[in-house]
Amino acid sequence: MSAEAAISRLWPAPSAAPLDDTELTALYGRTDRPHLRVNFVTSVDGAVSLDGYSAGLSGVPDKRVFGLLRMLCDGLLVAAGTLRHEGYGAVRLDAARRAWRRAHGLAEYPTLVVVSGSLDLDPAQAAFADAPVRPVVLTHAAAEAPPGLTEVADLVRCGADRVDLAAGLAELRRRGLSQVLCEGGPHLFGALTAADLVDEVCLTVAPLLAGAGPGRIAAGPAGGHRELPLRHVLAAADGVLMLRYAREAQAQAQTEAEDNANANADAAPAPAPAAAS
Ligand SMILES: NC(=O)c1ccc[n+]([C@@H]2O[C@H](COP(=O)([O-])OP(=O)(O)OC[C@H]3O[C@@H](n4cnc5c(N)ncnc54)[C@H](OP(=O)(O)O)[C@@H]3O)[C@@H](O)[C@H]2O)c1
Numbered sequence: 001m002s003a004e005a006a007i008s009r010l011w012p013a014p015s016a017a018p019l020d021d022t023e024l025t026a027l028y029g030r031t032d033r034p035h036l037r038v039n040f041v042t043s044v045d046g047a048v049s050l051d052g053y054s055a056g057l058s059g060v061p062d063k064r065v066f067g068l069l070r071m072l073c074d075g076l077l078v079a080a081g082t083l084r085h086e087g088y089g090a091v092r093l094d095a096a097r098r099a100w101r102r103a104h105g106l107a108e109y110p111t112l113v114v115v116s117g118s119l120d121l122d123p124a125q126a127a128f129a130d131a132p133v134r135p136v137v138l139t140h141a142a143a144e145a146p147p148g149l150t151e152v153a154d155l156v157r158c159g160a161d162r163v164d165l166a167a168g169l170a171e172l173r174r175r176g177l178s179q180v181l182c183e184g185g186p187h188l189f190g191a192l193t194a195a196d197l198v199d200e201v202c203l204t205v206a207p208l209l210a211g212a213g214p215g216r217i218a219a220g221p222a223g224g225h226r227e228l229p230l231r232h233v234l235a236a237a238d239g240v241l242m243l244r245y246a247r248e249a250q251a252q253a254q255t256e257a258e259d260n261a262n263a264n265a266d267a268a269p270a271p272a273p274a275a276a277s
Pocket residue numbers: 039040041042047048049052053054057079080081082083085086115116117118119120162163165183184185186187188189191219
């Protein structure tokens with residue numbers, strides 16, 4: 001691992017030793033119950049983007065965790081706005097991460113799940129056209145699909161004239177996608193928070209001030225605030241912080257998963273955090 005990618009734990013149990021991928025995987029893990037994890041990167045002053053994109057906020061350590069979180073999930077949830085703007089490609093994992101998934105009884109790739117009210121989606125976008133697993137689009141009954149979309153994706157209509165996110169997540173669970181990773185964007189995060197559906201937030205803080213202009217990581221109509229306790233703080237050599245916040249029930253399952261992972265650290269193959277929790 002390059003020094004640039006090194007990540008260590010600041011809290012709890014600080015240690016300067018760089019975490020390897022097995023340790024990082026155990027720190028994030030999977031749970032034994034339906035779970036919605038949200039992952040964002042932000043600047044110190046709370047910006048969601050730099051020059052319009054998240055790439056300017058991200059770096060090698062953030063991309064490392066970003067990839068591990070994709071490896072751990074069943075469903076990768078993204079709003080149509082972010083899919084279009086960031087030009088999402090097909091969700092692929094490298095051979096080692098696919099092998100990890102197979103060894104833990106998971107499908108080789110997570111399923112991409114897109115949330116769209118308008119269905120203004122391009123079936124030729126690589127996220128659909130080259131997908132290794134047929135994506136799912138969560139939409140509502142009144143939305144009209146563009147030509148070709150149903151050839152490359154399953155449309156799930158939940159809600160009469162707006163997307164009912166709780167119903168959508170229930171349908172994902174019914175399809176076996178119980179561990180869902182949401183990669184944004186801000187309007188989807190705002191709606192998920194308003195509906196009280198967020199179990200965990202993984203937040204990377206880049207050590208820079210973006211200044212006025214960019215929005216926050218949550219957007220849309222105001223909803224009630226939610227308590228979300230801090231669970232760990234990781235740091236990378238370049239001053240990047242990686243914070244994990246989770247609800248109590250998830251945190252408990254996570255602790256059990258970590259205990260099992262640590263207890264079996266010498267065993268091969270590595271234990272599945274999901275099975276352990
Ligand atoms: N910093 C980060 O980690 C990060 C992560 C992701 C995105 N971003 C940034 O965020 C920006 C994009 O944000 P955005 O304002 O376009 O927000 P967004 O939440 O990515 O996309 C909004 C669109 O997604 C669909 N959508 C979201 N929530 C929905 C809901 N509850 N019901 C139905 N449809 C829903 C709608 O699509 P339709 O129009 O198809 O109905 C809506 O117009 C970009 O600059 C991107 O780079 C940053």
